[in-house]
Amino acid sequence: MTTCRFCSSPLTLTLVDLGTTPLANSNLRSRDEIVSEKSFPLHVMVCDECRLAQTTETIPADAIFHDDYAYFSSFSNSWVEHARCYCEEMTVRFGLGSGSLVMEVASNDGYLLQHFVKAGVPVLGIEPAGNCAVEAERRGVPSIVEFFGSELAGRLVSQGQQADLMAANNVLAHVPDISDFIKGFSIALKPEGVVTFEFPHLLNLINLVQFDTIYHEHYSYLSLIAVETIMRRHGMRVFDVQQLPTHGGSLRVFACRESASHAEMKGLGEIRALEKAARLDESAGYEGFTAKVEKVRDDFLTFLADARKAGQSVIGYGAAAKGNTFMNYCGLNETDIDYVADRNVHKQGRLLPGIHAPICDPARIAETRPDYVVILPWNLAHEIQQQLPQIREWGGRFVTAIPELKVF
Numbered sequence: 001m002t003t004c005r006f007c008s009s010p011l012t013l014t015l016v017d018l019g020t021t022p023l024a025n026s027n028l029r030s031r032d033e034i035v036s037e038k039s040f041p042l043h044v045m046v047c048d049e050c051r052l053a054q055t056t057e058t059i060p061a062d063a064i065f066h067d068d069y070a071y072f073s074s075f076s077n078s079w080v081e082h083a084r085c086y087c088e089e090m091t092v093r094f095g096l097g098s099g100s101l102v103m104e105v106a107s108n109d110g111y112l113l114q115h116f117v118k119a120g121v122p123v124l125g126i127e128p129a130g131n132c133a134v135e136a137e138r139r140g141v142p143s144i145v146e147f148f149g150s151e152l153a154g155r156l157v158s159q160g161q162q163a164d165l166m167a168a169n170n171v172l173a174h175v176p177d178i179s180d181f182i183k184g185f186s187i188a189l190k191p192e193g194v195v196t197f198e199f200p201h202l203l204n205l206i207n208l209v210q211f212d213t214i215y216h217e218h219y220s221y222l223s224l225i226a227v228e229t230i231m232r233r234h235g236m237r238v239f240d241v242q243q244l245p246t247h248g249g250s251l252r253v254f255a256c257r258e259s260a261s262h263a264e265m266k267g268l269g270e271i272r273a274l275e276k277a278a279r280l281d282e283s284a285g286y287e288g289f290t291a292k293v294e295k296v297r298d299d300f301l302t303f304l305a306d307a308r309k310a311g312q313s314v315i316g317y318g319a320a321a322k323g324n325t326f327m328n329y330c331g332l333n334e335t336d337i338d339y340v341a342d343r344n345v346h347k348q349g350r351l352l353p354g355i356h357a358p359i360c361d362p363a364r365i366a367e368t369r370p371d372y373v374v375i376l377p378w379n380l381a382h383e384i385q386q387q388l389p390q391i392r393e394w395g396g397r398f399v400t401a402i403p404e405l406k407v408f
């Protein structure tokens, strides 16, 4: 029987089972790689005890495909701006200065910590990807090339390094051993230190049927209720939480040691109440999700079948993990989707995992004049629509499938 990766209770409640699919970020370089393509079960279950929603499989590290280009956070202007605002807000709120220390876990290329450096606040980045850390050092961000956990935290403390503020954005979900990871913060923080975590909110995933944000390397799908339980286990408590628009609706959780003096803020009560109203504290909050996911799939397959009957062409736009989860769950192959256009030149010429349709330069859209362009990253639908005004010239239409089928 599968057990919870946090509290070891047996897992019996399924959120959704998306079948067996290849890893969502593993685009193929050529057709020769199809024969050796590996697939893994993608099944999310919810623990009855701690309410952690989690994948049942841990993917062997050597199977995870790392393409260097994909991981530089500074490629996204909006993400760098988000980080700048965070730094300003935290500096004021917690009175950070030249005598403070800010650490970031998964500090990437220094996209966030660089703003503290500019403000004269000492920083330390912790980033397992060496090429990212090199880039961070170039920005003046000292970086340790390691995974974070209780062992590294203990070493930092013994070297006299404890943090006033720690940031861990969009990393909590990616950690296989979430318990040891959180334990690390309880060690690395100063007695009054604060850690902030940002993660996509499970409540949005459920309400907006965002099942395409599920992928193998994303081990946990987090609610406030689960995060508070995990914190308590390690002598910490959540004292504030904010809602953010990033990644289809995220939470930013503020936590400190149990004994610290930070007062509980009203945001905490608000999110607790939202989750309670959605019954995330009982099985009922999770039980209807599979049916909603199946309806999204069935509606999309009906749309595809109708288009094919009418002799119309369908392409995708945006070759990212979301689209791969979605298309693989729908069981699509290269005869269903002619190609997927993507502006990232490093992806062009590769094949989508499992589906094996090619990734092409968006210039091809004007040449092939497709009847339908399926926007796979629904969170960027507005932006992508504006990038492709020309499809109206030949009567082309846009499609999004989540949270429900929309042709526009």
Ligand SMILES: [Zn+2]
Pocket (backbone or CB within 6 Å): 004, 005, 006, 007, 008, 009, 047, 048, 049, 050, 051, 052
């Ligand atoms: Zn559990």
